[in-house]
Amino acid sequence: MIRINVPQIGEEEIEAVVNVLKSGVLTTGLGKGPYVTKFEESFADFVQAKYSIAVNSGTAALHAALMAVGVKNGDEVLLPSFTFTATAETVILCS
Incomplete structure (x- = not known):
């Protein structure tokens, strides 16, 4: 099996999340x-x-990127064969 979602989380990241939760300002x-x-x-x-814009998911990031470069209905978009469905779905969202 090919593992593609192995989290890379260290103590610094855990501490940052705890600080946000303790602050009460999400x-x-x-x-x-x-x-x-x-x-x-x-x-x-x-x-x-x-500028940069944080989004809540990879799908939102892909959609924003495709919209930013002007992908529209009828454009040819090449996708990798090993990917998540969101990769193709975001192309459809642009059309």
């Missing part, structure tokens, strides 16, 4: 808490981009 009126804002800013700096 989200704001904009749908994100202070850790999400910090992550978006840090990630944008890391990839040398002006």
